[in-house]
Amino acid sequence: MPDPITRSAIEATATKIASYIRRTPVMEVTLSKIARPVALKLELFQHTGSFKARGAFSTVLGRDIPNAGIAAASGGNHGAAAAYAAYMAGVPAHIFVPAIASPAKVAKIKSYGAVIAQDGATYYDALEKCNRFIAETGALSVHAYDAEPTLLGQGTLAKEIQEQLPDIDTLLVAVGGGGLIGGIAGWYRGDVRIVGVEPDTCNALHASLAKGERVTVTPSGIAADSLGASFAGELMFPLAQKYIERVALVMDEEIRMAQRWLWDHARIVTEPGGATAFAALLSGAYRPHKDERVCVVLCGSNTDPLTFSKVMIT
Template identity: 40%
Template sequence: MEPSTDRVFSVTLDDVVAARERIAGSLRRTPVLRTSIDTIDGPVDVVFKLEYLQAGGCFKPRGSLNAVRHARDEELLDDAGVLVASGGNAAIGAAWAARIAATRCTVVVPETAPQVKVDSLRALGAEVHHVGDRYQHAADAAAEMAKRSGALLLHAYDQPDIVAGAGTIGLELADDIDGPLTTVVCVGGGGLLGGLTAVQRPGDRIVGAEPAGSSCLHQALEAGHPVSVELDSVAADSLGATRLGDVCWSTIAGRAVTSVVVSDPELIAARRHLWDAFRILVEPGTATAVAAVLTGAVRPEPDSTLCVVLCGANTTWYVGGQRLVHPAGNRGANLA
């Protein structure tokens, strides 16, 4: 999905604080888990932010609900409700937000969208349309549908309210963890990365982790501006942006943000490690952030707490002949 062409805004701390006020009491304040993991360098202390426990099984409802309620406050939301193009998690976020705000939700997904996510969307009451085999095809169709219907068009990641809502995770981390924090987070279009960057405290660092075959942040930093990238990764269903969002790029400019990449085998191994060690089942994209630590691509700093955001768990996995299912809104991994 390509970013929006509207005027680009940076997201500020004030924007994120306002988002926290809008969504307060309607979504979960997700916990942290202080533990250690066995990395290539030996055991490393880490804090996991368990955002996969959020309503919908991912962080996306934060931004969507912020956008919907902001639009309602500005009298920009009518009976047509909201409309979004997404391969999965952003649509799940929009569906949850619409459900909470008691409005309609229409979703356009590519034909390649994972069935577990499509099933979750329908269970949430969303009207789902399949268009094309790429996110951009779905996005183009969604834009035309919004023009005809008057629905509020939500972007999966490149919209100030979406980014600000995601940033509320950073406010929770600041409340829970004293002192400087090194936060590792997977990157698709950069909505979560941008939101976390907006609330950085002095001494905090943000590290974006990406698969080598889906690395729009890494390539943007190398080029000095967002560029179009080719996708070739098992994690492309959730980290499938072909270009870093302009809102993210504007927000991270001049801030302490770096990027690392990992291979698909490394992120698959990290996903397995989370299950074996903690019985935590996450999406391949989310496991990218864990892989960055396990492989030593990100190492702890002596004056900083290392935190990994586990941001999504809408996935299906077969292990030992049994099917592990973690659909949106589920409270944990079930054997079925």
């Protein structure tokens, strides 16, 4: 079966969504243990606070939307992005979230006028209810990570990084279901080193690459609402096997340390999933060579002041 996540398809998607997406900035930071400055791709400044808007607009734009509108299952960030895309398109949105979704993310989804169903313990409980709703109503599915338009939309982030940072050697990317890193791998296709980063309690891609096939895990921990996939996406997995060098694992405390470092040194507020890739550098789970030019994707900022302040004082 031909690989649909190609550079030409990503380029076409970038053109389609360009007027709806922010071109997010890049900044450099210096870490004492790393010789060269590290580039941070600040995708947490994207509409709705995460990269997910790219895949959502890729799915919604140019489609005939049924009267029932769109439907999505999400731990939070994807739901906000899908709701925002539906709001901009002037169509109804029905978002299914699990009990673990953070109140800040649920509030953001509601702010775009979506109808929310919050029930079930995990993302996959929400996905089951979402799929049932789609079957009953004909609503358009906006999948969080395992659909061609989603991966193509997320791949536009890699196109943007290459334009801004043509000299990078390595890109560190947090992984949940794999839509972001799959789209990125589909763009670079081995031209740069791509390293995934997962919490050790949400390690679906790491476990799957180790076994050579997609396996099921039980996600938990502080980043589970955004990175808590029980298995890697079917579409992205062949791309991961071909183009992702490895997946580094970090612990919850290392993610908290990364959140604190980013605030203390750059005044950047991240959610746990958004700081996970940076945690690999800070903790030493990924150690670049002396002259290696590294870029880290900071992919999400959807937290609330009270939750974030607790991270700062622990």
